[in-house]
Amino acid sequence: MPNDQSDVWWLEKRTALLEIAKHNLNAYVYNLDSVRAAAEKILSLNSVDRALYAMKANFNSDVLRTLADSAIDFDCVSPGEVQHLVDVLPELDKSRILFTPNFAPREEYEWGIEQGIQVTLDNLYPLQAWPEIFNGQRLFIRVDPGEGQGHHEKVKTAGKQSKFGVSRSEIDELVRLTEKANATVVGIHAHSGSGILDPGNWRTIADELVKVAERFADVTVLDLGGGIGVPEKRGDAVFDLDALNKRLAEFRSKYPKYDIWLEPGRYLVAEAGVLLTHLTQVKSKGDMRYVGVSTGLNSLIRPALYDAYHEIVNLTRVNDEASESVTVVGPICETGDRFGTDRLLPPSHENDVILIGNTGAYGQVMSSRYNLRETPPEITI
Template sequence: MGFECVSPQEVAHVREILPSIEKERILFTPNFAPRHEYEEGIALGCNLTLDAIFPLRMWPEIFANQKLIIRIDTGKGKGHHKYVVTAGSQSKFGIPPQDLEELCTLVDKHNIHVVGLHAHAGSGIRDAQNWAEKAEYLQSLRVHFPEVEILNLGGGFGVPERPGEDRLKIDEVNVSLQAFRAMVPDVSLWIEPGRYLVAEAGVLVSKVTQLKSKGERVYVGTDVGMNTLIRPALYGAYHHIENLSKWGKKRSIVADVVGPICESGDVLGRGRALPETQNGDLLAVGTAGAYGRSMSSQYNLRAPAQELWFEE
């Protein structure tokens, strides 16, 4: 297992927590970063991913004779919202196919050793064939980069968000990747399961503070908002909400569940069926184990919810 970091601060955080970690277990993947961040990554000796051709054009001397992983834009992204789609012309990530010829020229000119290729389609993907498709695409590019020994297929493994949604058939993912490995045994396959591992391991518990009706619309206000969980406001992510204080009771109202932040977008869930809800009730917001605390803020100078860990 390794750690993908997208900033020097994340790299430093991993090294602080795991001071004896081997540098090869850190994958540094900056995006639109200044020159010094690439220099720091190379000096550290971790695996460095390059996702744009600009640094090779402008600062070739810092990459000369180095080992690199190259992030390729396959041209086709996937995801539950446009802000989580990470491939295609509308996404800022990856080197597009039209730059491939220039990339090869720069790699040869500066004796750069491309040891890995990386592709990532997006987040919340439940198509079990997605990662094998990425493997096949990257494999087709190895003819240009004979030193490649790593294919990083990215992440985006989706988890069910709404009750009754189908789960990603992870066994089918495994079967398709095992079939690829049987045909291409000379590369290591990397994946980035991130949110898939922890999203369902956490819930956000909030307390109802006020209720309001405006015509036929009902608002249930809570003591946490987008400063604690920004995913619904940022890209319309759905998080299931339950009233723990009225567990098992009939769902008799439809309400927007909102927070205390001074923004109209401070909504945890719209049009949610809930039992008759009262001030002081406890609400649980599901699949909050990923991108909660790490994306929280002190917006409006309101502290985000406290993070608690429980071990069985």
């Protein structure tokens, strides 16, 4: 089904967004109804036993509360994320947290165990170097399914070029080390990338994980990770959740002893967020026309880092014909400080409100004060 941009939430709430822009030069705005709707879609998958939000995507407090209230649990990758989650949600049962550090120091694994949260290992080294801290512990193991997927090489999180996961060639040693450490493996985990549009990807991962799970008698959970893609451009198809549900249901009928978990991050929050900014200047250089805005890659680094596409519209003149091809750039002193190239906008003027879409994930959380420019505030509606 094509992605119909005519009914996106930010058009319905245009008046409210323009009012926010009157009081903020730049701002991230998150629509909590959109977050709830995405959570409801994930939770409707009857082949999935549990969904955990990869909170590195967006740790805004209102977003976290909304997801928790929607019965979404949480995957954290650092003690800081866990502590922030607990600060925001002090009544949250710690059984709803999965802790998955990567190349972290010994102290982080000890801390996770002391906190009573489920810890995931994605390398043999902790078991080789610090086996005593895992004595009697119930562990998840992240394995490398062998092939990464995603919209850019830097978001593929499997395969030998990726730092993540225990390789399949190390499984025999993993069995030996967990037995020697007196640790019990209860879950097998993988994550192959981000922005994946093929529903068959998660069935493929499940088929790989079950081969590892069968080596450990106490495994009850297969965590298939996240990476569900969201539409980027007008006309893009939405991800086929029904097809995903069907493929996982087929797997479950074959392997009913295992619970299936997913870890959506961007899927739950990307479309819920927009970045509002203001047009500052325009410039022509030969046949190139530049539109400058009041924030840059310090606020949204995904286009520079991943060549990520984000919809860009002139919210002030959204009903005018988009007749000019422009490159949208920010004020940061880097050639790569551009949000989009060859984008169609209507004739635009200083102080027009420019909206950058699908910025609810990996936007504010990856921002910085590069060039000593402030990052945008976050506002929820």
